[in-house]
Amino acid sequence: MRLIEAEDHEDLGRKARDVVIGVLRTRPASLMALATGNTPVPMFRELAAVARTDPLLFQQARFVTLDEYADITSDDRRRLLSWLNREFTSPAGIDQQHIIAFEPRADHLIECARIEDAIAEHGGLDLVVLGLGPNGHIGFNEPGSSFASRTRKVALAAESIRSNASYWGSEADVPRNGLTLGIGTLREARSILLLASGASKAAIVARLMQGPVGEALPASVLRLCTKAILLADHAALSEVDHLIRS
Ligand code: GLP
Helix, strand or coil: EEEEEEECCCHHHHHHHHHHHHHHCCCCCCCEEECCCCHHHHHHHHHHHHHHCCHHHCCCCCEEEEEEEECCCCCCCCCCCHHHHHHHHHCCCHHHEEEEEECCCCCHHHHHHHHHHHHHHCCCCEEECCCCCCCEEEEECCCCCCCCCCCCEEEEEEEEHHHHHHHCCCHHCCCCCEEEEEEHHHHCCEEEEECCCCCCHHHHHHHHCCCCCCCHHHHHHHHHHHCCCEEEEEECCCCCCHHHHC
């Protein structure tokens, strides 16, 4: 895993945009899995601005949702697909037909197999953009997830329910289960970009960079991947030992 430092959240958005655009220029028909959450919001804004000036650049790209809440209705306000649409695909003018999204009410075994098949049919993921949960989760792969895990339904960890409460009001508003691309699925992507921004991520970023690699910290799998980049801003890196950073 390679580290790229950003000044702050806005700078992280610009640097992440450059990585995404670089992949698109190399392979216009790329398949990308994109995280939701607050971290990628500036990146989405930057990408939407590029898409408005150069819509052809995005025309052949296809997108897959990284994760979704399970057991909610298709039009639930908490649907992560709606988050992706609001922050990125709508302002970028991306055709809904170009998005492969989890259907939260479908039979989860069939649905997860459908997503895996769609990725395989495309020839694999070209880029995965991940956020970092405060407990080290990537997608909804919670601590203890196998590094070989595939796309599946999972129970959300208590810490994820706590952190996701800020999106929806209270912990009671957070669905208890999720659907997520598996760690094994994500590891097969040609490029992986992990984003971390803000002081609230400093402790988990320090653990990620300095602690042991293992299934107790799902994101640590990326330390085994030479094609993975951690793009983090100064606040998120503030607890990392200086020697390791340089
Ligand atoms: C959430 C999502 C992840 C997201 C992460 C970080 O629970 N399941 O996909 O990347 O946690 O969220 P944020 O960027 O809001 O800190």
